[in-house]
Amino acid sequence: MAAVFCGCGAEEQDRTVVLPPLENHVIDSEKFRIDHIQQYIGSGYAENVLCLAWGDPGTDMLCLLKKEDGGYIYQAIDTGDDTVLSSIFVDDRSLANVSIAPGGGYLSYEVQDGEEMKLIVFCPGQKTWQILHRWEGSEETFSYIWSDDGTMLFSWQNGDTGDAYKEWQVTRYEMEADPKDGFQCIVVRFQMKGNGPAWRSVCPNADGSEIYVREQLSTFGSSMSNEWENGVDGVYTNYDVESNMTAAEVMGESPHTCNWMLLPDTVTAEALPEYSETAVYPVRYTQAGLFVQEENGDLYLIRDIRSQPVKTKLISGKAGAYDPFPCVCVNGDHVFLMEWINYSMYQISGVHIVDGKADGQPVVLYKDNYESLNQIKIVGDQAVVFWGDEFLENNGYRYKVTVLRY
Secondary structure, three states, X not given: OOOOOOOOOOOOOEEEEEEOOOHHHOOOOOOOOOOEEEEEEEEEEHHHEEEEEEOOOOOOEEEXXXXXXXXXXXXXXXXXXXXXXXXXXXXXXXOEEEEEOHHHOOEEEEEEEOOEEEEEEEEOOOXXXXXXXXXXXXXXXXXXXXXXXXXXXXXXXXXXXXXXXXXXXXXXXXXXXXXOOEEEEEEEEEEEOOOOOEEEEEEEOOOOOOEEEEEEEOOOOOEOOOEOXXXXXXXXXXXXXXXXXXHHHHOOOOOOEEEEEEEOOOOEEEEOOOOOOOOEEEEEEEOOEEEEEEOOOOEEEEEOOOOOOEEEEEEOOOOOOOOOEEEEOOOOOEEEEEEEEEOOEEEEEEEEEEOOEEOOOOEEEEEEEOOEEEEEEEEOOOEEEEEEEEEOHHHEEEEEEEEEEO
């Protein structure tokens, strides 16, 4: 295995390294095979690199948002021949909550404009911007996630800031690009009733037609009904959802949670039965079911979540500070685990899920030394992509993107 590292400087220098298959690293190649590994190494200054994303499956394109000459530039880089395909100005204001859609077709970010906050989506292909949402007060914070095809952005308010009993929203923004008129957005909002400080998770399925929502409460208010509000108004559709809790739940005889399935296409919501006696972190909602991780690191698959949930343990967690972070593919048949071995080394493991069960123990696929691992994602159920960074002398910075195709 060989790697090429670039020197750091004011200008970014990039190299591409294509590595041979790692069959010799795979314990059982019949269960899990990595057929190609690709690495891309860049350097510069740490404060200049904000966000990275790999392009469409099977391509060599890397999407990068970076700070340059007092503004923010969106670049598409062909890692095959180490060339910048495009470099487009995005904004000269300070950006927050930056997220690049899968495939690189859209870029979302927040900016503060006076007393007002704005959620903006930028379309690099048409060099156009659109403001999706405005609100006042920086204490109200949001989380975002893109659909797998990169055309839908999902937004929701965090439950631990501001007024915890205030109504909150789960919103689906569906982008529709038009070669002549730029791009438009169809918006569906679900109005949720605040119940106090909460940990909120939103997991859309692959095409965005179903949205699983879990609210893990630390204090409780209760309400007992679901009702319509506002109906259809242009491209905006609102649905009002209240927590559907029993008296026993309010008294603390069962987990302090609420679960819903939101259905944007029909603008309806279903209250779901509880499936766990302990706090869990929803990882991904897939065709195979809902993947969740418990506080001890154990990974479970929940099937039949909308009727009679069945909870199956897939992978055991590990005691200590280095619990594995799971990443699940769109079909729910591959799980990758990012795990720190020590303060400077991490490893990526994989396991195949067959008929709702793990096919053996996770197989170690890759190890590397780096100071931090920033992100791990699965692209199109074809490759797992992760990138980390390393801080050098004189504020230098080096980042590395690794693609494991399987």
